[in-house]
Amino acid sequence: MERIVVVGAGHMGSVIAGGLVDGVPRAEVVVVEPSAERRPALDGRVEVTATYEPGPDDLLVLAIPPQAFDSFADGLPPGACARATVVSVMAGVRLETLASALGTDRVLRAMPNLASRVGQSMTVLCPGDQVPAGGVDRAKGALSVIGEVLAVQDESLLDAATAVAGSGPALVAYLAQSFADFSRAAGFAPADALLLTSQVLRGTADVLSEPGATPESLYRQASTPNGTTAAGIATLREHRVGESVRAALEATTERARELAG
Template identity: 60%
Template sequence: MDRTDADRTDVDRADVDRADADRTDADRAVVDRAVVVGGGHMGSVIAGRLSDELRGAEVTVVEPSADRAAALREAEPRLRVEESYRPVPGAAVVVLALPPAALDSFASGLPADAFHDATVVSIMAGVRLETLVARLGTAHVLRAMPNLAAEVGQSMTMLCPGPGADDDDLARAEKALSAIGEVLVPPDESFLDAGTALVGSGPALVAFVMKGFTDYARRAGFDAAGSLRLTCQVLRGTADLLEADGTSPEELYGRASTPGGTTERGITCLGEHRVQEAVRDALEKTAARSRELAG
């Protein structure tokens, strides 16, 4: 039996209601104006991704250096570039992508209520939430740790709200940072030092290990492009495989290691060289350095 128009309306409305219920707070958040303070590499990447992913949003970059501002205007004509910070009425999100050492000079020049009604997200490594709240004069502050994969929309970003940030602040921050990749909210700020090691420095550490793969491929006779392609797809496929069914790394390499086979030989060699211990030690030293820089 065909549905009547009334039946269709009721069913379709129910589908819409269910879909709306499934949406997260970040999905519902509206970010129609965003300001990125600091037009360096990560700041310009975030601004560009915000412009791409948040259709119709007004994105402004504040870059105090006249030379860098000019270069950014030429490279990203779609972005509005300013050389000094002026509060943007109704700005939903302000991303602070300044060097940590520049925070004091930036904050000292802020007008009263500079961040009125805005959610402030700092990606300045090592600058604690209590410092940000005190220097910026607002409680609506969150810290984030993105990584270089933001360039291709594949960042793993850790996001930690301050004690005065509310649910709307978190939703807006997640909405903005989802433009550069995935977002994870840890239990508290103490996790961000480990996040700096694992997330912030992770791509560089992985690339360092990857060089062993590409060097081997080159010595085996593959050209540079083929060596990189082979290595990237192996890592990409391994990550997807682990994530697809929740398999642990140990389960995966155990499953692939047939007794007396080729993979087992390689795993044994890595164990003899204590590779896993070396990686953990590298991450621990990176996290310790993060804590030192934060004072």
């Protein structure tokens, strides 16, 4: 039986552990959580321990805060991760740092997002050069329980992934607030305004998932000459909304690089 160990029972660790229990029923799922306050939340669903007890060929998912990584690595017995495949969802901790601290070259970095809690994460995964294809497949299989997984070979892309996938839901929500505010000001009840906004976002995402669809093809298809949508698109261009969004993504990417050192 495959053994998957999730270190950290915070938001992301709990979501991943819960998804594994439901989505990979044949796996043995163990959660390592030093905090006695957090452990009871998962009791009854998975095995929860205070410390990591290495097992042969573990898939080890590190879902702890980056600032807790050094303490975790220092507390491991010598060679504890030598046979493990390690997947880190810690923002900003580079593959080289992971490999050096854990004593294994079988390390991967992953960037999930907050949509993981509804099984709709867009997770970007980057394996180290020494990770075999089977290790990448194991990591993708485990992370697929929280949504889509995209594997890339260039670690520098994870900074942009932090902007688009990691921070993306918050940036989209910020824009969605304007839709909801407008709807309420027009007379819709708050709950109805949120329904209008969320369904528009959901439907748009589904249409963009159709074969051959692109954002440009969608808004051009919806924009008849001199029509209502065309007026809206023209106003967005006049106010340089596209440039503002790209600037926000560039700022987020640059901050990700700074945090990673």
